[in-house]
Amino acid sequence: MTSTQAVDEIVRSEYEHGFVTEIESDTLPPGLDEGVVRAISARKGEPEFMTEWRLKAYRHWLTMPTPHWAAVHYPPIDYQAISYFSAPKRPEDAPKSLDEIDPALLETYEKLGIPIEEQKALAGIAVDAVFDSVSVATTFRESLAEAGVIFCAISEAVHDHPELIQKYLGSVVPHTDNYYAGLNAAVFSDGTFVYVPEGVRCPMELSTYFRINARNTGQFERTLIIAERGSYVSYLEGCTAPQRDENQLHAAVVELIAMDDAEIKYSTVQNWYPGDERGRGGIYNFVTKRGDCRGARSKISWTQVETGSAITWKYPSCILRGDDSVGEFYSVAVTKGRQQADTGTKMIHLGRNTRSTIVSKGISAGEGQQTYRGLVRISQRAAGARNHTQCDSLLIGDRCSANTIPYIEVKHPSANLEHEATTSKISEDQLFYCRSRGLTAEDAVSMIVNGFCKEVFNELPMEFAVEAQKLLSISLEGAVG
Amino acid sequence: MSDQAPTGFETWLVAAGSAAGEHEWLDRQRRHAAEQVRELGVPNTKHESWRYTSLKRLLETGFSRVDETRVDDLVPAGIDAYLVPGLDSHRIVMVNGHYSPRLSALGELPPGVRIGALREFLTSDPDALRERLNAVIGPQQPLFSALNTAGSDDGLVVLLERGAILERPIELIHLAVGMEVPRVAQPRHLIALAEGAQAALIERYISLNPELYCTNSVLELALGRDATLYHDRIQMESPQAFHITGLYLDQAANSHYQGVNIGLGGAWARTDIIARFSGEHAQCRLQGLYLAGDQQLMDYHLDVEHAVPNCTSQENFKGILYGKGRAVFDGRVLVARNAQRTDAAMSNKNLMLSEHAEVDTKPQLEIHADDVKCSHGTTVGQIDAEMLFYLRSRGLSASLARRMLCLGFAGEIIESIHHEAVREVVAEQVGARLESAPLD
Numbered sequence: 001m002t003s004t005q006a007v008d009e010i011v012r013s014e015y016e017h018g019f020v021t022e023i024e025s026d027t028l029p030p031g032l033d034e035g036v037v038r039a040i041s042a043r044k045g046e047p048e049f050m051t052e053w054r055l056k057a058y059r060h061w062l063t064m065p066t067p068h069w070a071a072v073h074y075p076p077i078d079y080q081a082i083s084y085f086s087a088p089k090r091p092e093d094a095p096k097s098l099d100e101i102d103p104a105l106l107e108t109y110e111k112l113g114i115p116i117e118e119q120k121a122l123a124g125i126a127v128d129a130v131f132d133s134v135s136v137a138t139t140f141r142e143s144l145a146e147a148g149v150i151f152c153a154i155s156e157a158v159h160d161h162p163e164l165i166q167k168y169l170g171s172v173v174p175h176t177d178n179y180y181a182g183l184n185a186a187v188f189s190d191g192t193f194v195y196v197p198e199g200v201r202c203p204m205e206l207s208t209y210f211r212i213n214a215r216n217t218g219q220f221e222r223t224l225i226i227a228e229r230g231s232y233v234s235y236l237e238g239c240t241a242p243q244r245d246e247n248q249l250h251a252a253v254v255e256l257i258a259m260d261d262a263e264i265k266y267s268t269v270q271n272w273y274p275g276d277e278r279g280r281g282g283i284y285n286f287v288t289k290r291g292d293c294r295g296a297r298s299k300i301s302w303t304q305v306e307t308g309s310a311i312t313w314k315y316p317s318c319i320l321r322g323d324d325s326v327g328e329f330y331s332v333a334v335t336k337g338r339q340q341a342d343t344g345t346k347m348i349h350l351g352r353n354t355r356s357t358i359v360s361k362g363i364s365a366g367e368g369q370q371t372y373r374g375l376v377r378i379s380q381r382a383a384g385a386r387n388h389t390q391c392d393s394l395l396i397g398d399r400c401s402a403n404t405i406p407y408i409e410v411k412h413p414s415a416n417l418e419h420e421a422t423t424s425k426i427s428e429d430q431l432f433y434c435r436s437r438g439l440t441a442e443d444a445v446s447m448i449v450n451g452f453c454k455e456v457f458n459e460l461p462m463e464f465a466v467e468a469q470k471l472l473s474i475s476l477e478g479a480v481g
Numbered sequence: 482m483s484d485q486a487p488t489g490f491e492t493w494l495v496a497a498g499s500a501a502g503e504h505e506w507l508d509r510q511r512r513h514a515a516e517q518v519r520e521l522g523v524p525n526t527k528h529e530s531w532r533y534t535s536l537k538r539l540l541e542t543g544f545s546r547v548d549e550t551r552v553d554d555l556v557p558a559g560i561d562a563y564l565v566p567g568l569d570s571h572r573i574v575m576v577n578g579h580y581s582p583r584l585s586a587l588g589e590l591p592p593g594v595r596i597g598a599l600r601e602f603l604t605s606d607p608d609a610l611r612e613r614l615n616a617v618i619g620p621q622q623p624l625f626s627a628l629n630t631a632g633s634d635d636g637l638v639v640l641l642e643r644g645a646i647l648e649r650p651i652e653l654i655h656l657a658v659g660m661e662v663p664r665v666a667q668p669r670h671l672i673a674l675a676e677g678a679q680a681a682l683i684e685r686y687i688s689l690n691p692e693l694y695c696t697n698s699v700l701e702l703a704l705g706r707d708a709t710l711y712h713d714r715i716q717m718e719s720p721q722a723f724h725i726t727g728l729y730l731d732q733a734a735n736s737h738y739q740g741v742n743i744g745l746g747g748a749w750a751r752t753d754i755i756a757r758f759s760g761e762h763a764q765c766r767l768q769g770l771y772l773a774g775d776q777q778l779m780d781y782h783l784d785v786e787h788a789v790p791n792c793t794s795q796e797n798f799k800g801i802l803y804g805k806g807r808a809v810f811d812g813r814v815l816v817a818r819n820a821q822r823t824d825a826a827m828s829n830k831n832l833m834l835s836e837h838a839e840v841d842t843k844p845q846l847e848i849h850a851d852d853v854k855c856s857h858g859t860t861v862g863q864i865d866a867e868m869l870f871y872l873r874s875r876g877l878s879a880s881l882a883r884r885m886l887c888l889g890f891a892g893e894i895i896e897s898i899h900h901e902a903v904r905e906v907v908a909e910q911v912g913a914r915l916e917s918a919p920l921d
Contacts, residue, residue: 069529378861380837395851398821404846409533410861413833419844419859425851 057175057185157193191222227262260295272308282310293325317346320354335368514630544665570652578634578666593645633669641678688719734760744771773806802838
């Protein structure tokens with residue numbers, strides 16, 4: 001027996017032991033090493049190929065330096081102080097009733113018009129009764145199965161559809177891509193898997209919200225969506241209501257794959273805890289999102305409304321590989337208090353006649369710091385490529401900041417690109433006009449800001465759009481003096 | 482950290498002419514710059530400002546220094562053939578980075594105006610330079626500026642006293658000639674305008690033969706309160722040359738700077754313009770036109786810092802790319818926390834005419850104040866097919882029609898050159914280059 005084998009034996013046996021005896025306490029102690037990666041994989045009962053895949057990612061991650069190029073500031077993260085596996089909380093640990101919840105949070109729920117049962121679920125209260133969305137979800141699953149759409153947790157997919165996982169997982173965002181993607185590949189907890197077969201138009205908007213076991217997917221979420229030839233799917237992620245979460249670091253990876261003539265629409269509303277007024281305790285949201293338009297005439301569209309998190313670091317991107325493929329990015333990002341966001345997109349034009357549109361609206365208030373960082377690359381093959389970029393920033397208050405850093409790289413003469421950016425504040429004239437019509441200063445600002453973001457909200461599925469508008473108004477409350 | 486200069490730059494650090502110990506303050510500045518060069522090392526494409534620009538060829542070439550004792554003999558025929566027709570100027574000629582009194586024609590200067598060579602000033606009136614040299618650029622210098630500070634040859638010094646007005650333009654001609662082996666010239670210029678002074682500067686880079694050499698120039702421009710400077714820069718280095726410029730500008734209250742940068746020559750040309758407002762209500766207008774064909778690289782880095790409120794800056798750069806030409810435009814406007822009522826506009830437009838051309842552009846805004854008006858725009862495109870069709874339907878050949886449209890595109894920048902005589906020369910040069918370019 002070689003020494004490596006011996007080590008492997010020990011690691012595995014420890015885990016087996018742990019699995020049997022620790023069935024009550026499902027949380028791994030803080031720390032990260034190969035043993036932990038194996039333990040995560042084993043607890044999820046993953047096949048050998050997944051364990052190897054994770055380990056490979058982990059070993060590579062060890063060699064990677066922490067990125068420092070983003071315009072965000074935070075103390076160094078101690079990766080050994082994080083627990084990388086925790087099963088859903090047991091009911092007795094959760095708050096017992098709404099009385100135990102931060103009144104500020106409840107007030108927000110109230111304003112968003114969230115039903116009381118859902119408020120409890122969002123706040124992490126143990127709910128005994130099966131509430132509405134669960135039964136709704138069951139109905140949803142049935143009609144999806146009928147259409148042939150696979151919509152399940154990625155951990156289920158690893159068991160039920162290993163061939164798809166092996167083929168596609170990590171094919172858009174490899175573990176070598178960046179530091180946080182590497183970490184995610186090694187330790188990802190759970191996430192969503194969607195497979196839309198050829199020619200199928202998914203009968204409904206898919207949302208994690210309706211997936212029963214989507215709760216507590218943890219801090220290292222992994223999403224994989226595959227749209228086969230000629231199919232269509234719209235996926236909603238997140239929720240307008242602020243979600244309680246104990247994990248400070250979130251490093252998710254989202255991979256989208258669109259074959260010939262397929263279309264994927266991915267909408268996000270992110271409203272995680274931004275921290276207290278001095279910026280303590282908020283979520284670090286370090287996400288890698290990338291879509292691969294592999295087929296001709298395919299389309300991937302990202303829409304995001306980012307109002308939460310203390311630090312956001314995310315660049316939903318499109319690789320326009322197929323000829324005539326289309327990439328879109330619509331974004332509204334709000335930073336206030338001490339929030340920092342470095343966000344944007346990458347459009348990599350590889351195929352002929354590929355088109356991309358970028359509309360980014362940044363609103364910075366209080367001491368918020370915001371950076372739009374985008375890349376548009378037209379490769380030597382991408383004849384007839386087209387890009388239009390517009391990024392506007394709105395500043396509210398004199399202590400916030402807004403940066404715009406677009407990279408534009410063009411290697412083909414037939415490319416047509418336009419990039420426009422403006423930075424301004426809400427004009428006194430606009431405010432005065434609204435106020436003279438009897439609106440309060442706050443309503444006026446909210447109205448002007450909503451108008452500023454309209455282009456992006458129009459891209460959201462309708463229900464989401466309504467909620468997003470409300471969310472924006474609430475986010476900016478008190479930001480105007 | 483080693484005591485050695487980064488490989489390839491050893492010769493650059495040797496200051497020409499002035500023996501150490503001549504001026505203690507100058508020695509200190511040079512030593513500091515040399516230290517900085519060693520600390521900085523050679524940047525690679527992982528450094529943000531060198532992301533699209535490779536130093537490989539420059540480092541491989543290995544440049545020796547210019548032999549200053551010979552420079553005056555290198556141009557026996559004089560430079561009449563290279564003068565701008567009809568331009569009446571105070572002319573200073575630098576041959577390979579060294580002042581040539583024989584070719585220069587300073588003429589009569591009005592009261593309050595001093596123009597001369599840097600090394601002459603260091604001998605005759607070092608105190609006039611003591612507080613001024615390296616004042617605009619500051620102690621923290623990027624690699625090539627630090628190399629220049631540590632080992633500069635000679636340069637132009639222009640000092641205008643309070644209220645002095647110079648009617649005729651100052652013409653600064655850089656001649657490169659007789660470079661049998663690759664050599665580096667490091668001219669260093671200082672232009673300081675006191676309160677209310679007005680001047681115009683025409684800067685031209687010319688080579689007499691298509692030789693391989695490197696120019697690494699640094700300009701410090703200090704504009705006092707209410708001062709005005711018009712600055713036309715025409716870069717027509719040899720098609721094999723490397724050209725590096727670091728232009729540092731400091732503007733006091735109410736001052737006005739208008740600079741036009743025309744980049745036509747060189748195989749590899751890098752220009753950094755760093756402008757800073759230190760007083761309110763100042764205006765800065767930077768314009769540029771670059772043509773890149775064959776294997777040329779035109780690399781521009783603009784950094785405009787609005788450190789105080791109420792200033793206006795405008796940057797407008799246009800490029801035409803053909804053959805295997807490459808262009809980089811990296812512009813940044815920084816608006817500091819209290820710099821309210823800043824008005825900043827940045828624009829970069831590129832016309833790509835060939836399959837193998839490449840443009841990398843990065844117009845950035847960094848804004849920390851709310852009452853501002855800032856915008857930037859970028860376009861990359863080709864000649865409009867409908868315009869082309871229109872001209873062809875009027876009987877013009879395809880190549881003539883293309884050339885006309887390119888000249889029209891460039892016209893906006895050429896028109897803004899301050900001196901008409903210079904404008905004509907540039908229009909002619911641009912036209913000639915487009916004519917020889919494979920536009921079809």
